[in-house]
Amino acid sequence: KRKVKATAIDIAQLVGLRSYGRVDFRIDNQGVAYLMDIAASPYTTKHSSFAYAFNQMGLEYHDIYSTIIGLSTKID
Known part of the structure; x- marks a missing residue:
């Protein structure tokens, strides 16, 4: 793994x-x-691997989008 x-x-x-x-x-x-x-x-639909991973981490489906936005605004 x-x-x-x-x-x-x-x-x-x-x-x-x-x-x-x-x-x-x-x-x-x-x-x-x-x-x-x-x-x-x-894809980030509710049946996607992203939604599954977020669920396994105890996060909500809507957290996917704030995370993506946060990551895309990160300055190197």
Whole structure:
């Protein structure tokens, strides 16, 4: 799990994802992760992976948008 997360971060940095995005993998039975997709502007509908992740962190659906706005206004 940590290796996939680290790989996703590396990929996001390589392709220039700055505020939000999604890096998708498929993991085989041996635990090998394969990059399947990079979404620079993924869906944020209530049935999206973003909504699921926010829910798992104890956040509300509407928090997605304030987070995206906050991240996009961050100064490097």
